[in-house]
Every structure is written in structure tokens, then in C-alpha cells.
Amino acid sequence: MNFTDLGLRAELLRALADAGYTSPTPIQAKAIPTVLEGGDLMAAAQTGTGKTAGFTLPLLEKLSRKEVPEGKRPVRALILTPTRELAAQVHDSVRTYGQHLPLRSTVVFGGVSINPQMMKLRKGVDILVATPGRLLDLIQQNAVTLREVETLILDEADRMLDMGFIHDIRKVLAMLPKQRQTLLFSATFSDDIKALADQLLNKPDLIEVAPRNTAAERITQVVHPVDRQRKRELLSHLIGTGNWRQVLVFTRTKHGANRLTEQLQQDGISAAAIHGNKSQGARTKALADFKNGRVRALVATDIAARGIDIDQLPYVVNYELPNVPEDYVHRIGRTGRAEREGIAVSLVCVDEHSFMRDIERLLKAQVKKQVIEGFEPDPTIRPEPIQLGRKPAGRNAPRAGNPRSGQRANSGQPGNARRKPANGNQPRTASRGRR
Missing domain, CATH: 3.40.50.300 (P-loop containing nucleotide triphosphate hydrolases)
Known part of the structure; x- marks a missing residue:
């Protein structure tokens, strides 16, 4: 199969050719037609499978099928990611694949000045890539509205739950139109993710391109x-x-x-x-x-x-x-x-x-x-307790602190509580900075 078989316009195929891509990965071959059909999607794909192009390409295609609004452009597509680096990476993909299209996009995240981001948003963009905390800051300052969002994408949703973003996500959802397309991408279909999907998605198509929780064969x-x-x-x-x-x-x-x-x-x-x-x-x-x-x-x-x-x-x-x-x-x-x-x-x-x-x-x-010669372990050394960074998420396990308010975040979703570590110490949750 080639990208030409997936119903993408010439401008996108040209951008793919410029980047040296001709054949879709399994997640792209499955996700692109599904997204173009307009339904909700729940996809499980490990890192490195090409999932970013799996949602950016059909998103660009769908937005291009409608006339660009006159005057200030409203945000029509919102992509939420858990970290600054991932937000920047996703936006790079949007710009790479959309370079021959008249669509505008920008990325917003914490850790940098908010003023340049406000200026870009007030000029109007079609696609917004954001981390949840900074997005809510911008909404509070009236720099952006989400009333006309047609497509919501949650990328690496499992990590967003782990980082305690569930409250921020719910705040964002309350500002979106009820009639929209929602795409949820996660590394696994964990119990927490399934519970979140039940709340967010409407009869979603399910795509899983790798066996659950398995390491890459390569x-x-x-x-x-x-x-x-x-x-x-x-x-x-x-x-x-x-x-x-x-x-x-x-x-x-x-x-x-x-x-x-x-x-x-x-x-x-x-x-x-x-x-x-x-x-x-x-x-x-x-x-x-x-x-x-x-x-x-x-x-x-x-x-x-x-x-x-x-x-x-x-x-x-x-x-x-x-x-x-x-x-x-x-x-x-x-x-x-x-x-x-x-x-x-x-x-x-x-x-x-x-x-x-x-x-x-x-x-x-x-x-x-494999024991390396000269570094053989001393069998007389006894194990010591380990100071842990992140607590396994579960039904009774508190999430990391809410990055925005400092309050303890809890997804409220069912999950399988994992056992305490063998050393008997309950892991502590590390505080997170604003993303």
C-alpha cells in the first residue's frame, strides 16, 4: 500500500514525498481512513510506530476540504499532549506535512513566555497543539476560544493520566462543542484509558497495531x-x-x-x-x-x-x-x-x-x-530500600499533584491497584512542574 491509496490530496502527498515517505506504517494505514470517515477513534500504538502522522495527515486533509474562514481564524483542531517536547514534535509534523496548504498552526506550552503565544493565537490559527496547563492559562486570558473546535486529539493519553492532567482535560472538554470528532492515542489500552474513552468517545473505532504491553521486536x-x-x-x-x-x-x-x-x-x-x-x-x-x-x-x-x-x-x-x-x-x-x-x-x-x-x-x-568481566556483583551485599520517583497508578493510588493548582489530582477512574514494592515502602509521588 502507498499513501496514494489513502485518499490524501496532492499537497499532502507532495509533502510526504519531500520527507522521503511513500508507504504508510500499519497504524497510518488503519488510522487515516478511519479519521477521514469522521468517527471517533481509540488507537493503541507504541512509540516509533508513526502514530503522529496517523492523525496529522487525515486532520490536514479534513480541514483542507473546507474553505478557510474569512477574518480571524477560529481553532478548528486541538491536539493535547502531556509534555513540551512532544507538543513541539507534533507541531513540527503538522508544519512538515501541511507546508503546501494554506492552513495556520501554532504550539503553546509552559516554561516560556506566554506573550508571543497570545499574539499568535489572536491572529487566528486553524490547528492548535498544546499542553493542558498552558492552554487553560491562555483561555483565562481570553487569548483563545475553543467554541468552534471540530476535532480533538489526545496524544499519549496514558501519560497525561499518569501526570495528573485529568482535571485540566475535563476543564478543556467543558469548553468544546459536544458535536465533534475525538481521537485518543495511547501506548496501551489500560483500564484507566478504557474508562476515559468511555467518557469521551462516541462508539469509537478501535485500532491496536501491536500486542498489548510488548517490547518492540527490533x-x-x-x-x-x-x-x-x-x-x-x-x-x-x-x-x-x-x-x-x-x-x-x-x-x-x-x-x-x-x-x-x-x-x-x-x-x-x-x-x-x-x-x-x-x-x-x-x-x-x-x-x-x-x-x-x-x-x-x-x-x-x-x-x-x-x-x-x-x-x-x-x-x-x-x-x-x-x-x-x-x-x-x-x-x-x-x-x-x-x-x-x-x-x-x-x-x-x-x-x-x-x-x-x-x-x-x-x-x-x-x-x-550478562555479567561484565570486572564488574561481577558482590553476593554478600544485601538489598536496600529504594526512593521511588513515580507511584504505580491504581484505584487507591493518588496521582501526582495537579500541575496547575498544586492540588492532588485523581482521575476518578477505575484501575488495577498494583502491589507495594518488595521493600515495603509505599512509593512517593514526585511533584510535577507546570507543563
């Missing part, structure tokens, strides 16, 4: 057992001896990301950190330096890494395992994209054995274990 996964105090030494050893030029490293906390970045720099490895406490300018620079090769190691937390889109990223390292098994799948999904091979390495100490068992239970497979 990713080689390996676990290197190592003592907790020697993880940084082993990471530097792997990067140096393997001549890794581009590696995304995950830590559980922002403080841990900063500390590891400094240690890698002391080892002579160019590194940068990206997390919620960094300014938007610092985050943008760190990501740009990583993409162009000036930085070999980008150290990130789970939230900040959402939206990092690097087609040829060769290595992902779990410096610290996540306590939520699904986060492991999200992390390693940053590599093995665009039909390329990827390597996912996990440095696992005795404290994290229960996390690894949970991950393998989710994957329904054991991950290969």
Missing part, C-alpha cells in the same frame, strides 16, 4: 547485573569500550539525573541532563546537542523523555529500573524505531530484582543476563 534487550555503587563506573566503561556515540540514559529522579551527568562529564564523556526542573531553553539545547552529536549521553527522567523523537537512536540504558513495568516499555521504545535495530541495556543491582521480575512478567519473557 530491540535487543540485555541486563548487566552490577553492584549499586559501581553502576556509574560500568556505564562509563560500556560507553567508552563500545564507542557509543549516542545513548539515552534513564534515571528515576531529577537529582539522580543531575548527579550522573556530572559524574559522566568527570569521566570524560560529554553528557547533558533533561528533566522537569530544567528551563525550556536548557531542555531544548540539551536535546539539540544530543541529536547533532555534541553530547554523547543524554540523561533523562521518564516524563522529560516523552516526546524525544530520534529515529536512529542506537542505545537506551536503564541506569535505574522504573518501579512501573510499563515505563520500561516506554523507555526502550525510544530505540529500535523506523525499521532500525536498537539496543536496550539495564544496569540492575540487588535492590532492583523485584522490579526486574515485574518487568519480565509484563513482557512474558526473561531478559538475557
Whole structure:
């Protein structure tokens, strides 16, 4: 199948050809005709499957079929994303595919001045990409109205729930026309997502392009057992001896990301950190330096890494395992994209054995274990409690704090409460900054 078979206009096909694309991915082949038919859609697709084009292309096609309104243009399509980086990435796709069309678009998110965003919105745009917090700020300042939105897209809805955006989402929904098309994209069809979809969608088509919660087949996964105090030494050893030029490293906390970045720099490895406490300018620079090769190691937390889109990223390292098994799948999904091979390495100490068992239970497979010579774990070291960054979401588990009001957010949706960690400590929820 080619894009020419999907009912897209010549201007979109030209933009696709300019970008070097001729054949749709499975999610695109299924989603594009469904969106063009006008019905609601609930789609599950892992990172790197081409889902962004799966909704931007038909969105641009639909908007182009109507005459551009005279005077100030109202927002006709709203795309909500959980993070600044993902919002910027989605808007880049809108501009890339819509470059030959007379449609206007813009992106708004926190961490930068609101005034330029207000000026763009007051001139009028057809497509608005936004994070929930900044969008509500702009609405309160009368910079934008959502009364004429025809299509709402929730991208990475599962992460928006995890980050406590449910209250903001509901506020936005209350401002939208009841007659609209709603598209919900998520990495998985979790119980929370199904409950949200029941509230938002009207008899949606369901698309799932990969088995639920499975890691990409193109990713080689390996676990290197190592003592907790020697993880940084082993990471530097792997990067140096393997001549890794581009590696995304995950830590559980922002403080841990900063500390590891400094240690890698002391080892002579160019590194940068990206997390919620960094300014938007610092985050943008760190990501740009990583993409162009000036930085070999980008150290990130789970939230900040959402939206990092690097087609040829060769290595992902779990410096610290996540306590939520699904986060492991999200992390390693940053590599093995665009039909390329990827390597996912996990440095696992005795404290994290229960996390690894949970991950393998989710994957329904054991991950290969390989001890690196000279870094053999000391069998006499006993496990210690771990300070956790994000609590597994569940029926009785409080969400992270509401990014806008500081109030405790709760989706009010049913979910499967997960057990406490083996160390007996209830994970704490890290406070989130405004997105």
C-alpha cells in the first residue's frame, strides 16, 4: 500500500514525498481512513510506530476540504499532549506535512513566555497543539476560544493520566462543542484509558497495531547485573569500550539525573541532563546537542523523555529500573524505531530484582543476563530500600499533584491497584512542574 491509496490530496502527498515517505506504517494505514470517515477513534500504538502522522495527515486533509474562514481564524483542531517536547514534535509534523496548504498552526506550552503565544493565537490559527496547563492559562486570558473546535486529539493519553492532567482535560472538554470528532492515542489500552474513552468517545473505532504491553521486536534487550555503587563506573566503561556515540540514559529522579551527568562529564564523556526542573531553553539545547552529536549521553527522567523523537537512536540504558513495568516499555521504545535495530541495556543491582521480575512478567519473557568481566556483583551485599520517583497508578493510588493548582489530582477512574514494592515502602509521588 502507498499513501496514494489513502485518499490524501496532492499537497499532502507532495509533502510526504519531500520527507522521503511513500508507504504508510500499519497504524497510518488503519488510522487515516478511519479519521477521514469522521468517527471517533481509540488507537493503541507504541512509540516509533508513526502514530503522529496517523492523525496529522487525515486532520490536514479534513480541514483542507473546507474553505478557510474569512477574518480571524477560529481553532478548528486541538491536539493535547502531556509534555513540551512532544507538543513541539507534533507541531513540527503538522508544519512538515501541511507546508503546501494554506492552513495556520501554532504550539503553546509552559516554561516560556506566554506573550508571543497570545499574539499568535489572536491572529487566528486553524490547528492548535498544546499542553493542558498552558492552554487553560491562555483561555483565562481570553487569548483563545475553543467554541468552534471540530476535532480533538489526545496524544499519549496514558501519560497525561499518569501526570495528573485529568482535571485540566475535563476543564478543556467543558469548553468544546459536544458535536465533534475525538481521537485518543495511547501506548496501551489500560483500564484507566478504557474508562476515559468511555467518557469521551462516541462508539469509537478501535485500532491496536501491536500486542498489548510488548517490547518492540527490533530491540535487543540485555541486563548487566552490577553492584549499586559501581553502576556509574560500568556505564562509563560500556560507553567508552563500545564507542557509543549516542545513548539515552534513564534515571528515576531529577537529582539522580543531575548527579550522573556530572559524574559522566568527570569521566570524560560529554553528557547533558533533561528533566522537569530544567528551563525550556536548557531542555531544548540539551536535546539539540544530543541529536547533532555534541553530547554523547543524554540523561533523562521518564516524563522529560516523552516526546524525544530520534529515529536512529542506537542505545537506551536503564541506569535505574522504573518501579512501573510499563515505563520500561516506554523507555526502550525510544530505540529500535523506523525499521532500525536498537539496543536496550539495564544496569540492575540487588535492590532492583523485584522490579526486574515485574518487568519480565509484563513482557512474558526473561531478559538475557550478562555479567561484565570486572564488574561481577558482590553476593554478600544485601538489598536496600529504594526512593521511588513515580507511584504505580491504581484505584487507591493518588496521582501526582495537579500541575496547575498544586492540588492532588485523581482521575476518578477505575484501575488495577498494583502491589507495594518488595521493600515495603509505599512509593512517593514526585511533584510535577507546570507543563
